[in-house]
Amino acid sequence: MSMRDKFPLQSSERMQTATILALFFVGLFLIQGVFLPYWPVWLKAQGLSAGEIGILLSLPNWVRVFADPLIAQRADHTGNRKTPMMWLAGIYVLTVLAFPVSSNFWWLAGLSVVIGFTLSPLLPLGTTITVHECKTRDLDYGRVRLWGSLAFIFASYGAGWVLDGTSTTWIVWMLFIAGIVNFAITTRMPDPQTDRSLRSGSSLVYLLRKPVFLIYLGCIGFAQGSHGTYYSFASVHWETVGYSHEMIGTFWSIGVIAEIALFAVAGKFVRGRHPGILFALGAAAGIVRWIVLGSSDAFWMIVLVQPLHAMTFGITHLAAVSFIARAIPQQLATSAQSLMATLSMGVFLGSSIWASGPLYEHFGSHAYYAMAGLSGIALVFAFWLMQSWRGEDKTFCD
Template identity: 85%
Template structure:
């Protein structure tokens, strides 16, 4: 007679797995550590570079370099991770090197020294998100966790960092930006060592998984959707804080502006699970793009306090819903053995080629036109919407039919 422990029904379900909440907490902490860094870097790194006596054009180049480096770093590391089935080990190495490299920035304000270090930052920090997202999506599917509710903790950390850093800077000096990034890097490294380490199957085929994906027309349409949507944030990421500072807003108020957008993003991640699960990614991309057209036109037109506060919640659409659409497409269309390569290509092209180019061209354009360069970002959002419409008509949304 079989004992109760031997029956199939005795196997814990994902919802009763005792490690489920521990895994959810660890994944949430991963995003928290990563976005503690982003919460200081995005709003205030341009301010630190400006304090070193650099021009807007030079700031644009330095800010775009990490994005361009990831064009090579992300696919190289991701393809290796897919081939070995191991993502955690490279994450720990990258996070550790980042911590050391950030300490070298105060040594010199020479442009070429800062450019070299920006390359190192791009190689070490950028791949952490696609590697960690692949692990997170895998664990969320295995343990029936809501990805959006895990991811929102990163947004909370961003708010804490951006507002907290603004408060610190109003009472100190811009030199503290580097030290805040260093402390955030230490926290990020410690959390990375606690990440799950799921070992996935080896690739489905020999040869380059990257080239396999790039030969798929639907995947290229998908990349255009996310690429132009993320590229539309170039002026915002590079010069929003610089512009608001020149308009007379305090660092603390600038932190509030950034926080408003991310609070809206958190609300979206908390409640959007069911909505996203039942919607075609192309529709979600279109919603984000339409919101971008409105947001960038307003920011390009006025510095009015209340209008800025009014449109900042649209960050939940321009970034949040777009991010969920991107992750949803990969989860539904791409086999797990190719997931890191797909995540990497998405991050490489959207945050590397598209966003890097957008940040780079924003430098000289901002010098000449000021905040009116946001109008170009609105054009990028419109292009993203056009590709989103094509995606809804091209890919029907059946699970993994894309790769069959």
């Protein structure tokens, strides 16, 4: 019996739910589409060094190490995820407005901490709701998620076009406008009240005591960590070697277009594959991508390897979501999503971004070679996961 037969919902209700979930990713990735390519450019315009920029960019990732698990565990215990999302989205909007007040490093560092506390938890909270609704209403997660990637393209390319005709001061205002859109959409999110946590103790400690879950975290952690130099210094480097802001936006867009194509067609492929195989594909692509970007600034070389973003980020993201959907019961899902996001985008990516500051300062684009090394480690963990987890549904129900 299909999910659609088990849950006979009207197609209009399914379409409405799919639209709201897609818009959630649109709102969040409008922010990311401006922040990732151009926030380092704004910080550079404030007169900060590469090392200081690396620290400021890594701070939100480090803060989420504490913020995400605390908020996620609370959400799992209460079964309520929408209310904290609205509070966090609102505080983010107000915080962005404070950045132009001063270019003092410590002022910017304090605001970066707040950004990490408010913006970072939105993705695991919203993803948990999305996965729940996709399973309940027989929706394709990849096709819902791709709208966020489309928004990223629109934001990154559009922001580049705006900046070529204005100045870097517009970066903050574009982040503010995107934040308003994100807040408005968050208020319309579904609010599924799931069962409370299966366990009286810490769901986070319970998951971290599972060896298979730790191997899984190694797969996604090193894979995401390998993007550190790309996220923090790709735009700065391309600007330094003479590319326009519009062209920089185009480079970012090429990678995300490939990611969208993957999300559009990968649903059936992902369902039938072991997550370890998907992680291995992403890690192998990372080794190739980072070696090429570290060795060449040529236009056509950049264009040729940017589509590998579909593998280095896209396929690893689908692998991560697939593992949680198959191995983790719903009552622990937000905690699992949070730990995944916290360690991969917090500890691993935060460390990589921080290290990329001095690496880029001393070695320029050759810093990408270190990222290729991280992808190699991710490949080892992917093979380890294939050996350690046989695909059991709801592995952690014991």
